[in-house]
Amino acid sequence: MNIEQARFNMIEQQIRPWEVLDQDVLNLLSIVKREQFVPAAYADIAFADLEIPLPNGQHMLAPRVEARVLQELAVKKHESVLEIGAGSGYMAALLANRAQQVLTVEIDAELAEFARANFAKNGVLNAEVALGDGANGWPANAPYDVICVSGGLPVLPQQLLEQLKVGGRLAAFVGTAPVMEMQIITRIDDKQYRIASVFETYVEPLKNAVQPSRFKF
Numbered sequence: 001m002n003i004e005q006a007r008f009n010m011i012e013q014q015i016r017p018w019e020v021l022d023q024d025v026l027n028l029l030s031i032v033k034r035e036q037f038v039p040a041a042y043a044d045i046a047f048a049d050l051e052i053p054l055p056n057g058q059h060m061l062a063p064r065v066e067a068r069v070l071q072e073l074a075v076k077k078h079e080s081v082l083e084i085g086a087g088s089g090y091m092a093a094l095l096a097n098r099a100q101q102v103l104t105v106e107i108d109a110e111l112a113e114f115a116r117a118n119f120a121k122n123g124v125l126n127a128e129v130a131l132g133d134g135a136n137g138w139p140a141n142a143p144y145d146v147i148c149v150s151g152g153l154p155v156l157p158q159q160l161l162e163q164l165k166v167g168g169r170l171a172a173f174v175g176t177a178p179v180m181e182m183q184i185i186t187r188i189d190d191k192q193y194r195i196a197s198v199f200e201t202y203v204e205p206l207k208n209a210v211q212p213s214r215f216k217f
Helices: 005-016 023-033 040-045 061-071 090-096 108-121
Strands: 079-084 101-106 127-129 146-155 164-176 179-187 194-200
Touching: 005 023, 005 061, 023 061, 061 090, 061 164, 061 179, 079 090, 090 101, 090 108, 090 127, 090 146, 090 164, 101 108, 108 127, 127 164
Parallel strands: 079 101, 079 146, 101 127, 146 164
Antiparallel strands: 164 179, 179 194
């Protein structure tokens, strides 16, 4: 496989047509080597338009989804980022290239170690992995400029919103099967948030994600 040709095809045939037009984001996809973050067994499909399997039933998001989220969050060099759901560490590595510091929280110990190893192998120095349950955020280090939830949330917890700084942005896949909305939520002030729905997709919910109430009145 010609890796650089495959990477070029991913960017031009999958990502750019998905309204990812920010040249800095497109350049970043050439800098952060996706093939270095996938399990060895799936190296040949690192650039495919699909969710690559990870240990213990988890998946990497499709490349076009990751790129679109990255574009919409518009992370700046002075900002601190919380990611929930480290997976392979690839999304955190992308974020780290644009941010001052990234903390990514992973509930699965094997995946947390995989992400750490991938950071070390790829020289990602400004991202760290915390082992734990981030379904309600990670209040110990709050507030954050940016929060990126790399898993589905049937309900967006208020506790998570409150960990954003004023002016901060949160990206989350909100809703239930068969379709979720990728939303960008911006904190306007202490009590107000602006929600923008960007696209529809489906992403497996986070473990221990808050579930909608089943009570009917």
